Amino acid sequence: MNKATYKAVLRKKKASDDYGIIKIRVTRNRKVDYISLSENLKEKYWLADKGTVRKSFSDADRLSNLIEEKIIELKVIYGDANIIEVQADNENRPNQDKSPSFPKFFESQLKELLIRKRYGSYKSQNSSYTHLKNYLIEREMPDVTFDQITPLLVRSFETFLLNQGLSQNTVIKYLKTIKRIWNEAIGLQYYVPVINPFVLQKNKYAPVIKKDILYKKDVEVIFKTKITENHPLYHIKNYFLFQIFAQGMRVSDLLTIRWENINVAGLQYYQFKTKDHHTVAFNDIMVFRLAYYLPDKGEKAFGQKYKATLSGDRFYSMTMQEIDEHYLKLTTEEGAIGKFLSDTDFELELKQWSSFLNKVREKVSAQLQIAFVNYSRNEPKKFIFPILNNEHFKDAVFNENKHRLTPYQYNQMSSKTAVYNKQLKKLQEAVGLNKTITSHLARHTYTNLMIESTNKDIYIISRSLGHKNLKTTESYVSEFSEERVNSGVQGMAGSFKTVI
8 A cells, every 4th residue: 555645735616716725635545635624825825836835924824734733633544643653663673672762752752742732732841852852962872762761861861951051940840751751651561661760850849939919909000000992001901900800810711711601600611721610700890801892892881870869869870980980089089078078977978879889880790791691692602802813713622621722723822922921011011010910920919819808718719719729728628619719709809999
């Protein structure tokens, strides 16, 4: 049987067409099949001899990755992937006592990750593999067998990594990857060890310097800093505040949360990092951030006027924003108002307006939540926040069993996260804080606010963060009351007297 060939081609329906559909041409046993990628492209952007897209095309990276992924997938289907080629090499060795090559086995495991579309793991483990290859080059070693990996060599490799200027924790990470590959070879019965070369490795991580956290007063500074809707930082402010009050949501979940994840209970989704199901109950601050991303930006709810008779016989008809502004004026101009009102009358005035504001906030929040659920039925696959391109992620599924991305999608998430963090530094300057704001700071800030707001109940905090265990909170716990978690979060969010 002849070996199959795989090449991307641009197929036009008519010779006169200036565009075509990208397809993979598979030639096997003199039979040719064309598998469509359902992607149209103008002929001027296609390099026929190389079977690829011209770099000048704006979407070249995505299409090139799509072609590469499809060819790998087809090779698996047709049995041409040659995933673990070193196993065949091991079986055919004339001397079965000969120790196999460790780098070659490592390469096979990296290929396996690509075939399984575990691009995040591939990227992480490939870094360790690259450093190992560089180490062998420096030592003028063309190869290293399993038997040659001794405690002395592992220590030598560790010294090599440290001399590269890497931190102790990064070095430990790379060594743990090498150890993981070693154990996989044993588990696959590819190699039977004589000694444990990692016996000297203690995996003692260096203590991490305490990172900045934001306190309540810092978060209130962000709230109070006015940023107009047409300013680029408007969305950045929204995203960051949402992260904090959505139980310290990770940036990977901020990027990938979709309207289908909204229901009457709040947000329900599988965390991108852990693949664990997580529930976040709505609070007003979350709701008012989300409202902007409805088609009408929540104007129907925010623009509605509410009527009340306060302070005797004074009648008012005001929107939530107007009520909020009036209440803030009362609290910030106490001295001026006090000249005309007695202490008792002033306290009554504040109490009436506070009650009016709270009732209206509840009504507006309820209206918006209904609007969220209705919109989620129409646009379930649309990302809530316009950070990632919906079209490029239309086939991405985020659940406990299928939570993987293509290389292009993975790179897009990394790229957008980097851009977001750069914008957060601009937000830091705009609000005048001397603490470095990063996407992960939202998680630390949420934890700190919860400690302040829930009598340091570490169990509620662990549950609300979506931890399986209490490694970050010092002990393990298995079950918590959802009501208790939601109550704690609602109490924390409710302590912030702000609207939008």
